[in-house]
Amino acid sequence: MRQVIELEGVAKRYDSTGTPVLGPLTLSVGQGEALAVTGPSGSGKSTLLNLVAGLDKPTEGAVFVAGRRIDRLGEHALATFRRRHIGIAFQFFNLLDDLTVAxxxxxxxxxxxxxxxxxxxxxxELMEMLGIQRHARAYPGRLSGGERQRVGVARALVNWPALLLADEPTGALDSAAGHDVRDLLTDLHRAGQTLVLVTHDPALAEACASRTIHLVDGRLTRDTCARGVR
Ligand SMILES: Nc1ncnc2c1ncn2[C@@H]1O[C@H](COP(=O)(O)OP(=O)(O)O)[C@@H](O)[C@H]1O
Ligand SMILES: [Mg+2]
Known part of the structure; x- marks a missing residue:
């Protein structure tokens, strides 16, 4: 299986003296895997996602995404790489309110x-696939939370990314809308999209991931496949 993510001995410290908030961690995610990252608040889930997204740099180790080492790239090269290869869906959608959905x-x-x-x-194509076509000319402020997250996911997918990242994508949604987004991520996984989903909700992880890792204090305490332990 081709690896989409490879972390080699990755650790992150925010201050030079303390213990790392994440790692050291070695982890590979293959093409087509849907990986859920679970763990309590403050366990390092977002830090892990941000390192994979190239939004932050590790203190130690190497981060490869789609075969490219990204932790040593400069800001400009990183931004270009990210736009081409990585799609990110955020908890609070991060849509631009003065642009239409389309x-x-x-x-x-x-x-x-x-x-x-x-x-x-x-x-x-994406609006049709995600059932938001009728809102194409609407502004995000007029949509429900669940619809906004669909727009966020569509935007994340527009460049056919090798990797879709989602940090607490249901965190700002009520449970019905959360179920919608869960089904959407499950469908994307079935269609072959490689994805990493950060959630503190084990039920969400179980519903849409083929593999779940659990972090406690920045350390990997569990790595479980949907069909048995790895
Ligand atoms: N920019 C930062 N500066 C200092 N500490 C941070 C920063 N971001 C996160 N942390 C700390 O790192 C730890 C992990 O945070 P985070 O990755 O956001 O956890 P999670 O997403 O699992 O809730 C927490 O103790 C948090 O306070
Ligand atoms: Mg977080």
Missing amino acids: DNIRLPAQLTGVGRRKAAARAE
Whole structure:
């Protein structure tokens, strides 16, 4: 199996003297895996995701995504890499309120230099797939939380990323909308999308992941496949 993520001896410290908030950790995620990262608040889940996203740098070790070592890239190269290969869905959606739904979804494609037509066609395809097409011309402020998260996921997928990352994607949703997003992530996994989902909710992890890792105080305490222990 081709590895989409490889962490080699990765550790993160926020202050030079203390123990790491994460790691040292060695971990691979293969193409098509849906990995859930669970653990209590403060256990290092978001730190792990941010290192994989290239939003933060490890204090030790190496981070490879889609075969490329990213922890030594400069800001500009990282931003380009991230836009092309990594899609991120956030707890609070991070949509631009003064752009329509369709424009929010198209934006990362246009920033990557995809032509207008191709970007529009891809946005259409995603809106149809995620059931939000009727909101194409609406502004995010008019949508429900669950609909906004669908827009967030569509935007994350617009550049056909090798990897989809989601940090507490249901954290700001009521339970019905949370179930919708859960089903959406499950469908994406079935369609072959490699994804990493951070959640403190074991039920969400169980529903949509093929593998779950559990962190406590930055250390991996469990690594479980849906069909038995790895
Ligand atoms: N920018 C930061 N500066 C200092 N400490 C941080 C920073 N970000 C996170 N931490 C600390 O690192 C630990 C892990 O945080 P985090 O990865 O956000 O945990 P989780 O997502 O599991 O709740 C926590 O103790 C948190 O307080
Ligand atoms: Mg977090």
